Amino acid sequence: MTRFILRRTLYALVTLFILSLTIFTVIRMTGDPVTLLAEPGARTEDLDRIRADWGLDRPWPVQYLVFARNVFTGDLGTSFNYQMPVSSLYFQRLPKSLELAAAATLISVLLGIPAGLIAAVRVNSAWDNFGKVIALFGLAVPGFWLGLVLILVFSVWLRWLPTSGSGSWRHLIMPALALGWYFAASLLRLTRSSMLEVMRSEYIKLARLKGLPGYAVIAIHAFKNALIPVLTLAGINLVIMINAGVIIEVIFAWPGIGRLLYEGIFQRDFPLVQGIVMLAGVMIVVINLMIDMLYACIDPRIRLAR
């Protein structure tokens, strides 16, 4: 088990190293950021001074080492646009993104898992077909369109909910629904396929042969086992929603990390983009590492097989 954990941790570190190198390189390929850093009246000597102050006059490998060292010490740099530390900005916006992602995850789980379960239990029935249509609709409809439709219906026509912003549970409903909708569809599909696979397994047949009632077979034996990949996906979805709710956050003027990333990209604020992508990467890698470890604890075959 220790060797397994060490190996997995090493993989995670390598992934983070590659991620950091990729972000660092790609962002610098977009051009010289000094013109963005400089004030409008800056002269050539001012630009040179800024370049030196920010270490942008050094070779790229040196810049990378400084960047990596700073990341390890928790210093993600200072945003060009906001003129404040990236970590402060990130942690100011994080609670809002967590709030939105948690609500969207709840919606996706509450919609996706029961619908997937019903579709699997009533396979090839009208319920199943309805589930398939919902899944297709959820995956096909762009979040920004759904968001605008929700605003039109619930804010403008019915006047039930505020159009945008944050601050109360009423502000949360529409963005959470628009963000969670896509993920509900993916959970529905995975729950359905996972349930169908489990329902065809030998131990379910045995449970039926033993004369257990149908609901007990489904609830106790099938659903519990089918739920493992579904919850894994829900966990990863949560991390994605925290960091990548870009369009939804823009539509609903939700002050989260996705919108911060969007602003950073468009302003070529590369300390900000670097910082957000790095932290998102760390979050995803750590969650995956934890899931791997949990799997290994639950199922010894996994750690023996790898």
Add this chain to the structure above:
Amino acid sequence: MAMVKRMTRRKVIQAAAVAAGGLIAGPFLRQAGAAAAVKPEGKMTLAWHTNIAPRWLDPGQHDGTATPDNFLNALHDGLIKNYKKELYDHLALADQFEFAEDATSATFRLRENVHFHDGSPVTPEDVKWSYENYRGAWAGVLKERTDRTVILDKRTVRMHFKSPFLDFPRLIGTSNVCGAGWVVPAKYFQKVGKDRFVQKPIGAGPYKLVSQEPGVRLDFEAFDGYYAPVHIKNFTILSVPEAATRLAMLDREEADIIYYITGDLVPKAMKDPKLMLAPVVSGNWWLEFPGFMDPKSPFHDKRVRQAISLAIDRDAMNQAECAGLGRVDGNWINDDVEYGMGWPKWPHDVARARKLMAEAGYPNGFTYDWLTPAPPYYSRGERIIADLQKIGIRGRMQSMERGVYNARRQAGLKAWPGTNIILVGARIGATWANWYESLFKCGGRLGADAICVKSLDEKFQKYSSSTKPAERKQLAEEIQREILENYYFVPVFRHAFMNGIGPRIAAKEWQDVFPTALTTGYAYPWEEIKLKSSL
């Protein structure tokens, strides 16, 4: 004495006293009156159309574009400023402004008992420090031309210039051009530093900042120490990037004023009887061809540039983008600034454009690399691309964020490799010279080295050093005429910046909130905007 006449002919100056003796003979002197007391009440929300950059809260970083003045007008105050029909010389923090007859000095006397939001007095030291530490778009020009700044007494500051500087009042008094005359508390700024100042700025404007969510929200409260009455107690600016969301907010009264209603949403806004549409005929739009001076550039040939002008369907652009509420006139410089010229409407003639292309050696057209529209007006870029395709000029559109776009414009030709067309939009106040200096002059702030016409720059130099109004006017018009007749820039249209006013705001007509496009396209003066409930 011609200088005195020109300066004193303005109606607003007629009532002013004339200073006597010394270096300042007093050709230009203004004095301010006192304000009546009003108890501010209620809350107003503005839905802003992009993100909110904290640097806009520091006049010292004014980037020379129209954007920061929306924020400056709430939080800070200038010595003199643009105000309704007064282009640049409305007395604000200064209660007296004298501009020397020989244009070599400007003297400002501060109002008595003016304070910053922290209660500290606005002093001549603050004025001097703000002026000398201004780092914005016009810093180079001001540093180059200012000899020294002298504090004369407890209320008075004088700037001395190295040579006559006739455009100084227009430059320093136009909030959408320059922030050097907008006063910040020097001691506080030096104590907290530039980065901290933009997080917790202190000004002397009608509203003090209570809280800030960087990029997202600004909450202001009426400043009870302001010298003029402030009518609304709480003022919030929210960043709402999506146009449809902003319009929905206005409809639901979550916002009281919104900026930039996109062309596709204008009909919906017009149908809503509760809302008031404010089509502020504002910035001009034109095409630029960076590096057209190079004989290898297809745009070097005047006939190509003329063909482009003929190919553009300006009426269709105006209709689609501004519901026909913009203006399709001819000059790229607004005609409401000093020496800004009117120009007849350009013809739309695709057949003649094709003929000119053939004569220029491009019977089948050519391909350029990019057309870049000023952000976020990308649909306008697409319309130009479609118009140019009709005469065989083919290319793709590149979109970029406003900060990136401005930075590239400042970087000059090296930031525009290949063959490029830029669809530029601008609204610059006060004088035509501000347009020329920043956009056309070789080495100018935005023109950089992308546009260089030596003969016109020489004329502009002559204009700048001239103190004779008739000569200046003649030179200004000559330069503008040459630019237009040679299609160095191809004007497209003057757009209507479509804004919305909600039902809670007390306004009989939209001009009550957006008083004029002469000085700013945004709502202002914030202190004068009232709620119906407070009437």
